Structures are given as structure tokens and as C-alpha cells.
Amino acid sequence: MPRASTLPAPVFDLTHHTLGNGLRVLLAPDRSAPVVGVAVLYDVGMRSEPLGRTGFAHLFEHLMFQGSANLDKLEHFRYVQASGGVFNGSTHVDYTDYHELMPSNALERALFLEADRMLSPRITAENLANQLEVVKNEIRVNVMNRPYGGFPWLVLPALLFDSFANSHNGYGDFADLESATVDDARDFFARYYAPANAVLAVAGDLDVDETLGFVETHFGAIRTRRAPKRPSFAEPALTAERRTTHPDMHAPIPAVAIGYRVPDPVGSLDTHLAGVLLAEVLSDGDASRLQRRLVHRDGLVTDVAAYLGEFGDPFDERDPSAMTITAHYPDAASLEAILRAVDEEIAAIAEDGLAAGELDRVRTRLVSVLLRELDSVMSRTLDLAKFELIFGRAELIAELPARFAAVTEDAIRAAAAQLRPDRRAVVELIAGGAR
């Protein structure tokens, strides 16, 4: 078994640049395959949506694909794909990303496509009406027409957090989405999509000097605008348990989501990393505490998962963040027994610590998962941009194995001690579907 101190670490050849208009640029050459990834992350997500405009950050993400200064509708997709590449975009609580993975002979084209929409997306009433219907169908397929749709990410924050920013439905209420206007979209673009509010990462088969030239040519001329000041969204830990129920007309069996507010991932990074390891100790695989207790020993649940970050990525959001434990279970009457078992397992870690070898094996696996993700040029590109945007340092990725190796058992016990019943929010999903 490798010792934690000898864990392999990712290696990057990484350079930083900042354009005159404030755009932060990261270049990470790796000439091993003729593939290049391009990612632009804007520092705005669901948390920054205006009151009465739930779901707007995501709707706006769709509008960014509808044509731009030099490109008609549909042309963005066609240029990427006819170059042999793939694209996507996604909206997160703290940022929105746009990315392409291309054969490296399309690098300048990809940079042009991203720059063209940073310059000026074509926001028209027709495009807005069309994408409103597309987004409503996205919500129908992923939430309204699906068992456990949006559970728990659409319902737990509403109980766990208090401010509109942290607690609202990030996919959006249909009424809010339908009332969005072209002016709203233009304002949102003007306010949040400034070059100085974005990070551009390019990784893979590239020459640094040549790529910097392309970046300067295509992004350099975009007008400088002031980046908005990001307000604090922080909320203190709960002091009393909160509970609610959530009906699901399609779900055949009940489910539960237990949420805890956790310390600032950025400001208390080492505490956060202890929380990340704790989540793995709790639920990663058949040797984990909650699987053994709830699934194998007690047979109370059909599955259980513990994770940090609203979408299961512990490095995806700033303060506030959450630890979530979810489970599906066949017998609706067993909720209290499940909660008791979860509490006992967490308390056992806080009080008795870990078994011999437990921390090492969990840490080794976590580093292996990190490396595996970085094997993909697209994931690597997105991760570099994300760590730069959220943590201010893309280099942190390469340091994570050593940072995880330095987390002590005491730190994990301390993280477990924070997950007390009086600090949790519990959403019980009531199954209304046929069995």
C-alpha cells in the first residue's frame, strides 16, 4: 500500500497572463495528443440572480449560444462540430462555464468563438422566446417528469439557507422565467460578463507564445468594463434543526436529504479538505461507514451518499457550502431510525476516531480519482479555470495530494463533531408514485 506521503501528484506546465481589459488567462501546454480544451468561466452563477428572476443565470447561459457579433444563430454549434469538436456550457451556484474540446488544428477558431460572444451575444426576443421553451423542457425532463428530479439540489437549499441568493430554486420557477425580458438579459450581460469578471483557460496541444497571440488578437479588443464586486453570501451554521417534507408524485419510495452548513471552503481550505475526506469515509464504497451500517448491516436504505458542494463537487463553490447526506429507503416509517444511525456513525468518528488504515486508503483513492479526472483534457481545462476563479490559484490542483496528506485524523474528528443534529436541515421526500 502506498503511504499517503508518497501519493502521486498531477504535474502541469502552467502560465498566467492578464490582458489589458482584465481577462485572466491560463495556458497549460501538453503536446501528448492533438487535442485542446478551451474554457471560459464567468464569475456569476445562480446566487447572483435578481429577486423575481429565479433561473435567470441558466436561461442566460442558453442565450450565449444563440449567435454573437459575427455569428448567426446555429453557427456557433456548427463551427465547433464541423471542426471535429464538442461543446457545452453549465451554470453553477458561483459561476457559469462555456467550453470546447477540439482537435488542436481548431484552436484559434475556438478562441474566436468564445471571444465573439464575450464581445456581444445576439440577445433577441425571438431567441429568448425559443430558449425559454427549451429551458422549460429541460426542467420538465430533469425535474417535473422524473422521479427524484432535482432532489435534493432544488429543495434542500430552501430549508438549509435563509437568503434569497442561497435558498432559491436555481432552475427557476416558470413564472419567473416567462417574465424575463431582453432588457433583463442585456443588463445581466453588461453587469456580469465583463472580461475582467472571467477566466479563460486553454490546455492541451498548444504553443504558449502562439496561443497568447491568438488570445490577444481575439479577446484583447473587447472593451474594458469594471468587474462587479461580489457580495458576501455567508450564513452562519444553524443552531436548531429544521425539517420539511417534499412531495414527489413520481417517486416510488421515500428519500431523505440531510444538509449541514460547513466552513468557508476558500477561507478555511484545510478544514474543508478534512470535510472532503470525512465525506469519503462516510460513503465512498462498500467499506465506508454509512454503507456498512445503513445498507449492509441494518438494511434500512437502498443507497446512501455523503458529499460536499451542491452538485457533489467540493471545489465548485465559495462560502456558504454544504455537506449533504442523501438516502433512498423502502419503508417510510424508518426515517427516524435512519437519522439515528447516521448520527451514531458520525458521533463514532468524532469520539473514537478512525480505524487503522482507514484514512490512508480513503486518501489514496481520492487522489486516484483526482488524477483520473485530469486525464481528460476537457476536465483539466475546466478544473484549472475553476480553481483559479474560486480559489484564486489554479496551482492548487497540483498541491491537493500533499494538502490531503497533511490532513490529520484529529481534523476529521473535528469535522465530524460539527455535524450535529441541531445543526442540520432534513428534507423528507414523500413518495407519491406507484410501487
Next chain:
Amino acid sequence: MSSPVPALTRPRKARKLTVVERVLDSGLRVVVVRKPGVPLAELRLRVPFLSARPTHPARAALLSDTMLTGAGSLDRAGVASAVQALGGELSIGVDADRLVIGGNVLATNLGSLLGLLATVLTEPTYPQAEVTTERERLVERLTIARSRPGVVASEALGHRMWGAHPYALDLPQPEAVQASTAAQLRAMHAGMVRPSDSVLIIVGDISAARVLDQVERVLAQWTGHPAASRVPALPDPGPAPTLVIDRPGSVQSSIRIGRGALSRSDPRYPALQLANLVFGGYFSSRWTENIREDKGYTYGPHSRVEHQVLGSSLLFDVEVATEVTAPAMLETRYELGKIASLPVTEAEVEAVRQYAIGTLALSTATQAGLASTLAALSAFGLGLEWITEHPARLSAVSVDDVSAAAAEFFAPSRLVEVVVGDAAAISAPLAALGPVATDA
């Protein structure tokens, strides 16, 4: 006016990969590819698992859920701890064609993971208590799966296309799961989890020759031939009325359409692959540009060619808002009829050709992607050479070839259609477009 969009530069060639292959005395074919990158190794062990026995799908699913719950002297947590300590993962998946044991691990620990794999293969225990636990979990998971409209629709399309063939019965019935026992799983393992027709793929930052010797040593005790099994040929699905399955109150309708298609080794397959992309196989397709980007009827339609050992299928999936179900079906049939009866354009073919060539390279650029692709190809006797030679085959396809493939395979009169949705709202409008059958 000239386009401001930068032109493509000359493509760089991918580095040639080192691949070594050996057939062990047991008959196991081992393929090892050195692919530098992150210090990891991926493995995929593909075991043929096709069977026409009615009890097979339930037992196979339960076997795959319990295979890692005990091996040699290790109990469930013991297996999991040992794998985790290597920075590894093992998981098992099964479908009508095959069982795959997939895994990944820190490259330096590959030998130890192979050792654990050998124990799982040769000394599985299928403990009674774990089988009981997993039986209940599997029943719950099947219930959850069948509460999803897309699963109901795909299952119904399978029945409609393949009748009582095992390919239509892939998703097990809960009663059959309840009736499966630990003894039956042990017998199934002994009868079917055998090396003689299996393939092991390993891809990673490893020395290929050394790993090959290591595999031969570590898996020496895994021997034997699977019991012979006879499975009927796939029937040829004929045209039938659109089947509507009621899901009261559904806010969307799940449309599934299908027919038989060409296998990868058919000389006309590259043309069919490109015709499918033009129709609905990528975002810039006719179907997506029509019913999503123009009409907003859906989040996204997808069509694809799916390859199974006994035959390939052309499949179309889309979820549309309930109130536009008939209009979406009309537009879908319009696009099908159009591509079947009018030639495709040269610009369309060039775009999908580049997309097919580019995305093949992208999808095999990671260790995991290459391992999974090689495992899938291995069932058809194809290997790395198929990946490296396929761009040339795609380059040789003419616009006429694509039009001919589209005319043959996309004709709406030859397609089988299933719609799961709120029958009270959608049946009458659908019936206005053509014959509809309902399923209570």
C-alpha cells in the same frame, strides 16, 4: 464578405500507441496498451453473457450486484477496503450481451488489483446474507427505474422490435429477482464467468510487455469454458401502428423510435453513421435544429446506432412537452421522410465527416475512454486498428453513399414507434397523423 472565423490549420497526427496482445492457455485474450498520461491503469474484462434462459436476466443482474461481496477470505468490506487502499475501483455491469468487470488503479498497484480480480473470478463466495440484501436493493432499483418514463418507453420499444427475444427482456422482472438464490448465482458464476471467450483490456501509463506477463501469472488459475448457449437470431421488426402507453398527468411525452441497422463491419456502415449524424446524431443535426432550436418542443432529440452482438439498431429518443406531442411527431416524420427521399448536401456530409473523425479521436484520448472503446469493439473481433483506420473509411464515403443509406434506413414507413405520455391529451392528436394502438 469573407468570414472572420479563423480557418483550420493542418491537423497534427496522434502519437502511435504501443499495443501488445496474447491469448493465454485458458483462451483469455489479453490486450495491453501503453498510454502515458496520468499514472493510472484502466482495466475492462469482458465476459460474454448472452443467454435465452428466461431466468437469466434476473440472475445476471443479481450476480453483478453481488460478485464483489465476498472473495476468498475477504468479506464485502474486506474486498472494498483492499481495492480502495490501492487507489482503485472495481465495478461490474451486465447487459444482454456481456458482463464487464471495470476497474482503475494507481499504475504502481496494477499487479495487486489484478490479484484481487483473480480472487473474485476464482473464489467468489456469494454470501447468503449479501445476496438477500442485494436482492431487496435490486427490486427497489428496478421499481425506481420503471418509474422513469424513458425506461418504460425503451422497454416497450424493445418488446415491439424484438418480441420475446432476450434483447427485449434485458431489464429483469422483480418476481424473477425475488426467486433468485445464492446457490443459483454460484452456479451461474461457475457456468458462465469463464475465460475461454473473454477479453481483458488494460490501458495505462504502464509497461505493456511487463503487464502482459503479470496478467498471465496472476490469472493462471482462472480457467474453463462457458456452458454452450443457443440464442435465436434477431427477428426483423415490421411496421406497426404507433403504440401509446398511458402515463396520466405526464407533462412530457417520451418518444422512442427504432429499427434494425448495420453492424460496424458492414461496408455501408460508415455511410449510415454519417447519415445518422446529419439526421439527429449531433447538435447541428436537422432534427435538433428543427424541433429544439426552431420550435422549442424539446430539450434535445438524439438518434444513434447501437451495436449489439446479434445485430445493430437505429434508435431515436426525444422527450417533448405534452401539448406539442403530435406536432413534434409530425416534424420528426417530416425530417425522416425528407432525408429518406431527398439527397443530403455536400456541406452536411463534410461537417459530419469532420465531426465523426474528430470525436473518435477525442473519445479515445483518455485512458478510460480508450479502454471502454476497445472493450466494446472486442465483442466484434475489432481492435485498435479499427479506431486508427476508421477515419480513412469515413473519408471515402461519398455524398451519394450517405443519401443511399438515409433512403434505406430512415424511411418513416419502416420504423417502430412508441410514445409514453398522458394518453387523454395525446392519443387523439397522434391518431390524426396515423394509426395508433393503445396499451392499457
